[in-house]
Structures are given as structure tokens and as C-alpha cells.
Amino acid sequence: MTALSPLEHQLPVIDVAPLVAATPDATALAEVAAQIGAACRAHGFFYVRGHGVPAALVERLDALAREFFAQPEAEKLRLTMSAGGRAWRGYFRTGGELTSGRPDWKEGFYLGSELDAEHALVRAGTPLHGPNLWPERPAGLREAVLDYLQAGTALGHALMRGIALSLALPADYFAARYTADPLILFRLFNYPSRPAPEAVQWGVGEHTDYGLLTLLYQDATGGLQVRTRAGWIEAPPLPGSFVCNIGDMLDRMTRGLYRSTPHRVRLNSSGRDRLSFPLFFDPNFFSRPAAIEGLPAAEDDRASRWDGANVHAFEGSYGDYLLAKVGKVFPELSGTVLSP
Ligand SMILES: O=C(O)CCC(=O)C(=O)O
């Protein structure tokens, strides 16, 4: 593995304004699609700007999330994730998530599309679907999260149009098959600056994301690292942008052409909290992600994958894939959640 590079932006920065525009310009669209295609083939990671998510909304959510995490742990634990049942919503404390088999040094508040208790999927006990758990304080958090989910989901749809065009597919290729009703999961993370126990080496250990796209807001602290083909590089914060990365299902659908790229987060020793908010834009829970026709066969990359999985070979729905992963990450809950 080559040495880490200095803190500079090595990943491409793509202005996606033509994709989110109400009346897109065909030439500009083709140019953005080409940039997205090149970034996905080379890295599976890129920054997006011109995305249309208002800066004021992001700042509001950052301030409210900071206020939430600053509360005493006992207060946060009132919304503990175990109480959230199958919906996988709520708070888990620092050390409560095991991304790659070891505790991560972060605390998190786990959210997703807001479905009320009467929704048919919730009544049927569908895992990962349900009402969010909302704290009493800060009072504005619910509204800010819901606004952000709406804006982030719209951006996810726009980027998927760009990804379809970059593969010479119709712009609605993914929407027509997988994302008319996408699975949206969202987290507020805080990586505290306090020292971790010796056994804990990462804020988040090496992993890939499970679905289609992840849209990540990170504050000004830094710490995200990406494993490119040439070795680990930093993905430092770039104000006003989101980091976008490809998940396992897009790797599967493109037969490995668009790589689900491993990444991790350093321990935070900056002296202040590091906040990050990943929004996971994923295929519908019941859909069965299939390879796009006409692409060359995928290489078997199991040996180089963090989890040894073969994303090209599993059978079943996206929900099946996700539940198998999630049960490993939160062992405390797997018994309750995975039982019928
Ligand atoms: O916090 C970050 O910067 C990245 C988090 C992440 O990789 C994830 O939640 O999948």
C-alpha cells in the first residue's frame, strides 16, 4: 500500500447542476454523464457540487445535530436503537456499531424515510421500515431531517439519471426498475474527539456501502479515507459539496465496472466533534438487483474485498442482502430484528 497522500482533493469534483435543472440542456447533460462515468470507473468516489441542496438547510442540520449529541448520554439513550425494534431507528452510543467486526469510535442517530405505524409495510413488520424516533430536544431536528431527506432523495434520483446516461442507458433505467420507491436510510454520526480504548483503531473500519449511492455531508474536520487502486487517499471536506460513492448494488449491476470502493474514517483527535451525515440511496427493499445486459462478465474480486463477499453471485432481494449485512454490524440487535 502506498503512503497516504497529503490533504488535497484527489477525487474528481463534478458540478451536477445540469442533472438537477428543471429543463436540462442535452449537451451539458452528456458532459456531466461522461464525468460521472469516468469517476465511477476510476474511483467509485467523487464530490458533487451544484447539487441544489440549500447550504442553509445543511447548516441548520449541522447545528441541530451538534445540539443533540451534546446532551448527556442518559438523555440520548432514551431513544436507544434497541427500543426501535425492526425499523432500526434511534440512537446508539460510541462503540455500539461494529462495521468490520470491531467497535467504531462514533455515536449515531439512525433514521430513514418517515413511515407511520399504519403504513402497510410497517404493519406487516417489514424490517428497516417504520416511524423515526424523534427527540424532544432540539425541537427543530425532526423538521430539519425531513427537509434534508427530501432534498437528498431528489439529488439521489438526479444522480441515478446521470449514472444511467453514463452507461448509455435511458435516463430512467434505474427509476423504472429499482428506485421509484427507493430505500432511504440516513444517519447522523458524531465522532467524538475523546481518546478511544487501545483496541479501537478507527472511527469507522474499512467497509463498502451496501446499496446504490451514498451522499455524505462531512463537517470541516476531515478523516475520511478511500482505498483507490493506487492505495489509500484522503477525502477531505470540500465546503458546499457532498461526497458521493458507489455501493455494492451498483457494483453488482455494472458487473464491477463501477466499483463499490472501500473507505474508512480515522480516529478523531482534532479537539472537536466530527459530524458526518451519510444518506444511503438504495434500491427498493423488495427489488432484485440484476446485472445490466451487455456488460462484460465481472471479475471475481472476493479476495480483495473487506468482507470476502461476492456481490455478483448472491440470490434474493436487496432487503435480503442488507439484512444479512446489518445483523453483523449491530450484533446486539440481530437476534431481535432478524427473527420472524
Ligand atoms: O463518516 C464518514 O465520513 C463516512 C461514514 C461511512 O462511511 C458510512 O456510514 O458508511
Ligand SMILES: [Fe+2]
Ligand atoms: Fe460508508
